[in-house]
Amino acid sequence: MCADYRTDSTDPATAPGRPCSPGPHSPADVREAVRHALEGARRSGGREGAGDDIAVGDALLVASELTTNAMLHGGGVTEFEVMLVDREVRLSVSDHSRELPTPAEHADGLGPMRIGGHGWPIICRLARDITIAELHAGGKRITAVVPLTPR
Template sequence: MCGEYRAHANDTMPDPPESHSPGPRSPAEVREAVRQALDSARRSRGPGATTDATAVGDVLLVASELTTNAMLHGGGVTAFEVIPGEREVRLSVSDRSDDMPTPVRRAGGPGTLQIGGHGWPIICLLACDIMISYLRAGGKRITAVVPLSPR
């Protein structure tokens, strides 16, 4: 998926709606919000409904990496949204930076320990679709769609 994400023009996306509560801002808070949304969606499907544990782990990892990237490279999380569907989960994280995410290329051969720079490639690997939208007031929203079934 990496390198195949879609970008929108600067003025095509409205700014994230302001809410009365600040919403989740840290990776731990985002993971908890995702767990709650997935549990609620599963309960609404009725008794016996299940969600693949590996897929849930993938969703939590993508949510955590999007949030971490916003904190480290985007000036912090300005908005977060999770929309569970029957077959996929749509995660959106907004931040203050207009910079596009880029994979980090590092020197060193196979077996060389590299600390950091793995978040974006992980997101690209696990998401079936990624969309980056610039916000009118500045910053961007990255939306990743993660499948709820094993690949």
């Protein structure tokens, strides 16, 4: 079972004459795309491959954090893709920056009580595998694989 959703500035569904806007407009758009892909898998009879509620929540959170990070630190999202393969979801977000993500370092003593700076650690904790690739046209693509079976 494989379902995918892809949006980019060369989307053929874009009407002629309308300005193209690269990537999703918000993390909510990405969460909706992930929900749509998972619901499609459930409707096509792949319910067990579409994940339980906790796994789905993990996938939605990782997608949201990848997108937020691209928007805040990567110059904006240039492409988003979600693919369901067997019992995992592969989430790919591309942005304009070649700078690699790093955990935030703050010397304020607040530690985990600090607002912000938690996105990359959340992604690293919930994803089974993370790949970062430089893009020939510039920027990078981060792909995170989130299992859809109970941990």
